[in-house]
Structure formats: C-alpha cells, structure tokens
Amino acid sequence: MTEQEILAGLGEIVEEIAGVPAVEVSPAKSFVDDLDIDSLAMVEIAVAAQDKFGVEIPDDQLKDLTTVQDVVNFVAKNTEGS
Amino acid sequence: MTQRETVVVTGLGATTPLGGDVASTWAGMLAGRSGVRRIEESWVDDLPVKIAAPAAADPVEVVGRVQARRMDRCEQLALVAAREAWASAGSPALDPERLGVAVTSGIGGIGSTLAAYDTLKEKGWSRISPFTVPMLMPNGSAGWISMEINARAGAHTWSARARPGPRRSATRWT
Numbered sequence: 001m002t003e004q005e006i007l008a009g010l011g012e013i014v015e016e017i018a019g020v021p022a023v024e025v026s027p028a029k030s031f032v033d034d035l036d037i038d039s040l041a042m043v044e045i046a047v048a049a050q051d052k053f054g055v056e057i058p059d060d061q062l063k064d065l066t067t068v069q070d071v072v073n074f075v076a077k078n079t080e081g082s
Numbered sequence: 083m084t085q086r087e088t089v090v091v092t093g094l095g096a097t098t099p100l101g102g103d104v105a106s107t108w109a110g111m112l113a114g115r116s117g118v119r120r121i122e123e124s125w126v127d128d129l130p131v132k133i134a135a136p137a138a139a140d141p142v143e144v145v146g147r148v149q150a151r152r153m154d155r156c157e158q159l160a161l162v163a164a165r166e167a168w169a170s171a172g173s174p175a176l177d178p179e180r181l182g183v184a185v186t187s188g189i190g191g192i193g194s195t196l197a198a199y200d201t202l203k204e205k206g207w208s209r210i211s212p213f214t215v216p217m218l219m220p221n222g223s224a225g226w227i228s229m230e231i232n233a234r235a236g237a238h239t240w241s242a243r244a245r246p247g248p249r250r251s252a253t254r255w256t
Contacts, residue, residue: 019148043212044151051209 001079006053006072013048017041027069055079093171095163102139103166152213153226154191160223161230168231182235183228189241190220 011022018037031037037045046057049071055078057065065071096103099117100110110117117135126132141158142150144165150158164185194217201209216222221239228237 017148017151019146040212047209047211051205056208 001053001076003072003076006075007068009052010045010049010068010071010075013045013052017044017048025068027067027072029068030066031068032066049075053079093167093169095165095167095170097137097139097141097144097159097162097166099135099138102137102144102162104170106138152217154194154217154222156187156191156193157217157223157226160185160187161226164227164230178232178234180235181231181233182238183224183231183233184236184238184240185221185224185227186240187220187223191218191222194218 007025007027008022011025014020014025014035014037015022018035018041020035020037024035029035031042031045032039042062046062046065049055050057053075055075057074061074065074094104096107098107100115101107117138118133119136120132121134121136126134137159139162141155141162144162145153145158153161164183194214198210198214198218201211211217216225219225220241221237224237224239227233
C-alpha cells in the first residue's frame with residue numbers, strides 16, 4: 001500500500017467520522033489543532049483505521065499520532081510487505 | 083393526600099410514525115391514518131410479527147450525519163422532538179442554572195447495546211466505540227438535550243421496566 005493510498009483512505013475515514021472534507025486531510029495537518037478533531041473522535045478514527053488498514057494501534061502509541069503524516073507513517077511501517 | 087402541581091406547556095415537539103413533526107403528526111391523526119406498516123427488512127424474516135410503526139422521518143437527516151454517529155437512534159429521535167418543542171416555545175433565553183431537562187426512556191439505546199456486544203464478540207474490546215456508554219445509557223437523551231439548550235440545573239430520567247415515566251419502582255438517573 002502506497003503512502004498516497006493510505007492518505008486517501010485516512011481522508012475517507014476522517015470525513016466519515018468527523019465531517020472534515022477528505023481533501024483537507026493533508027500530511028502536515030494536526031488532527032486537534034488544524035482539523036478540530038477531539039480526543040474521542042480520534043479514538044474512533046483509530047478504530048476505523050485499524051479495520052481499514054489491518055493494523056493494530058496500541059493505546060500508548062495513539063497519543064503520539066498527532067498529525068496526518070504520523071498516521072500515514074505508522075500504517076505504512078506496520079503494513080510493509082502486506 | 084395527593085399534592086397537585088400546575089404544569090404549563092409552552093411548546094410541543096414530536097417525531098412519530100405519522101410524521102417528523104407536530105403538524106404532520108396532528109394532520110395524520112385527524113385524517114385517521116395509521117403509522118403501522120408491514121416491515122420488509124430482512125431482520126424480521128424469523129419473527130412471527132411482521133408489522134411495526136417505525137418513525138416516519140429519518141432523524142439522521144435532521145440531526146446531521148456526524149453528530150448522529152455519536153447518538154443512539156432513541157437519542158436522535160428525542161433530540162429532534164426536543165428541538166421542535168424548544169423552537170415552538172420561542173427558544174427563550176433562560177438562566178442555565180434554572181433550566182432542567184427531564185426525559186424518559188423505557189430502556190435507552192438498546193440498538194447500541196446489541197451492536198456493541200456483537201463488536202465485542204466478533205472483533206474484540208479494542209473495537210468498541212468510546213461513545214458506546216453515552217449511546218446506550220437511559221439518560222443519554224436527557225444529556226444531549228441539556229447540552230443542546232444549555233440546561234445546567236439537571237438532566238433527569240426516570241425509567242421503570244418497559245414503561246417510561248415515574249412509577250413506584252422507578253429508577254432515577256441523573
């Protein structure tokens with residue numbers, strides 16, 4: 001899965017859960033500061049991302065995924081070779 | 083001796099099997115219409131009863147898709163009716179500390195309860211939505227409505243078995 005595909009999939013998730021247009025979900029954006037996503041919605045996004053990309057995001061690592069690029073990197077790293 | 087108290091109704095709101103608001107519901111009643119219909123969805127295939135009276139209007143259309151994701155259907159319906167009632171009363175500007183909400187529910191978000199149990203069995207605890215509890219709790223509707231109209235004096239629910247409303251064995255949720 002390419003980073004672009006992950007970004008597109010993440011954009012769909014964010015739009016579905018938080019109502020933020022997928023086109024605004026760009027790599028440098030912070031979920032909290034730029035996309036106005038609260039912590040509970042962030043947990044929902046993480047749950048949806050785990051289902052969509054087939055990865056496990058441990059609770060203690062979720063707090064470190066603050067930007068869109070962070071999530072893209074995490075998914076890319078944990079789906080390598082799949 | 084029974085103590086009698088005066089209650090003043092200042093606004094009406096409804097979303098029912100006859101219509102998505104008071105006017106359409108009232109018009110349907112006057113026309114003698116029934117909200118009961120045959121259910122065609124597959125989930126009734128194994129049930130002996132194939133009729134029901136579902137809400138005429140989809141509350142998601144009114145509440146909005148994003149907010150509706152965080153609400154059980156019973157909460158969505160309650161909020162739709164409460165919004166209409168509040169608007170009908172003129173959306174008065176009141177002291178939030180003197181404004182309270184009392185909304186009953188027979189059981190709360192049963193759909194969310196069952197869905198969460200399915201998720202738990204099929205996908206495990208880590209896939210349970212963080213909104214599961216506020217979606218299933220019987221006082222969820224009162225909570226949503228109190229946030230909507232900024233009522234800070236209290237959000238109360240009385241629930242007694244399958245009959246909403248104050249009863250001798252009622253449980254009060256706050």
